[in-house]
Amino acid sequence: MMHGVLVKLSIIWHIINYQMITKIKAAVEYIQNKYPAKPLVGIVLGSGLGSFTNEMKIEQEIAYSEIPHFPLSTVEGHSGKLIFGELGGKQVVAMAGRFHYYEGYTAEEVVFPIRAMKFLGISTLLISNAAGGMNLDFEVGNLMVIKDHISLFTPNPLIGENIAALGTRFPDMSQPYSKILINKAKAIAARENIDLKEGVYCGVTGPTFETRAEYKLLNIIGGDAVGMSTVQEVIAAVHMGLTVFAISVITDIGIREEENKITHAEVLLAAKEAEPKLTHIFKELIAGL
Numbered sequence: 001m002m003h004g005v006l007v008k009l010s011i012i013w014h015i016i017n018y019q020m021i022t023k024i025k026a027a028v029e030y031i032q033n034k035y036p037a038k039p040l041v042g043i044v045l046g047s048g049l050g051s052f053t054n055e056m057k058i059e060q061e062i063a064y065s066e067i068p069h070f071p072l073s074t075v076e077g078h079s080g081k082l083i084f085g086e087l088g089g090k091q092v093v094a095m096a097g098r099f100h101y102y103e104g105y106t107a108e109e110v111v112f113p114i115r116a117m118k119f120l121g122i123s124t125l126l127i128s129n130a131a132g133g134m135n136l137d138f139e140v141g142n143l144m145v146i147k148d149h150i151s152l153f154t155p156n157p158l159i160g161e162n163i164a165a166l167g168t169r170f171p172d173m174s175q176p177y178s179k180i181l182i183n184k185a186k187a188i189a190a191r192e193n194i195d196l197k198e199g200v201y202c203g204v205t206g207p208t209f210e211t212r213a214e215y216k217l218l219n220i221i222g223g224d225a226v227g228m229s230t231v232q233e234v235i236a237a238v239h240m241g242l243t244v245f246a247i248s249v250i251t252d253i254g255i256r257e258e259e260n261k262i263t264h265a266e267v268l269l270a271a272k273e274a275e276p277k278l279t280h281i282f283k284e285l286i287a288g289l
């Protein structure tokens with residue numbers, strides 16, 4: 001009896017897995033029909049960091065809404081698109097707009113574009129995000145290279161039967177962020193006089209910003225910055241063997257604010273101001289790949 005149930009469950013999971021690969025392949029086939037060149041690098045652009053693509057020689061843009069099986073955007077005016085082109089002499093694909101868990105997407109939906117980019121051919125993934133600072137040495141507008149993360153309350157995107165075509169059942173997470181790229185970024189920052197911080201990113205669900213007690217807690221457990229994205233994307237990327245590099249733009253120092261409230265507008269403004277530094281580091285990293 002029990003065995004029968006397990007067999008049925010196993011069959012269901014195999015069908016779901018098969019469907020996942022089929023969906024990724026359908027999305028990739030659609031994209032490749034519109035843009036056949038193979039990108040080497042995937043880039044995820046965080047809140048307020050979209051004008052990065054001004055630096056690209058853009059060759060094709062594809063709206064998420066037209067790609068089969070891409071999650072449907074729930075937020076008006078936040079349609080999102082893949083932007084293909086050349087940067088630093090390399091073929092790249094940039095995600096202008098990402099899917100957040102707080103918008104109501106499943107963890108699997110959040111990471112679908114990352115998986116699609118891997119199947120398009122990328123081997124390196126560069127991620128940016130806006131984050132709240134908890135390290136008292138940080139200031140608004142600082143960049144923080146992510147050396148490690150703590151996943152808090154967002155479901156792991158690999159839950160369910162493992163999809164062996166993507167990666168192993170129990171991925172190692174001892175060094176999710178490439179040490180080589182971290183060191184290269186530090187060298188670029190030193191050369192350009194960019195004050196590049198380094199720290200641990202806490203990934204939370206949002207959409208609320210943290211309470212004072214929560215900022216304090218996250219600091220005590222080892223977090224230097226906190227944000228509502230990135231961790232699920234990094235897990236999916238590491239699962240597939242991608243080389244990952246990520247930077248947070250520190251848009252507020254929640255732990256320090258006594259009177260000020262944190263607003264989305266403030267976060268976007270701080271991100272915009274820090275963007276040229278981030279763009280520079282990404283561009284140089286790509287040129288050196």
Ligand code: HPA
Pocket residue numbers: 130131132133206208209210226227228251252254262267
């Ligand atoms: N908390 C969570 N996410 C954020 C923050 C923050 O303070 N700032 C920008 N994104």
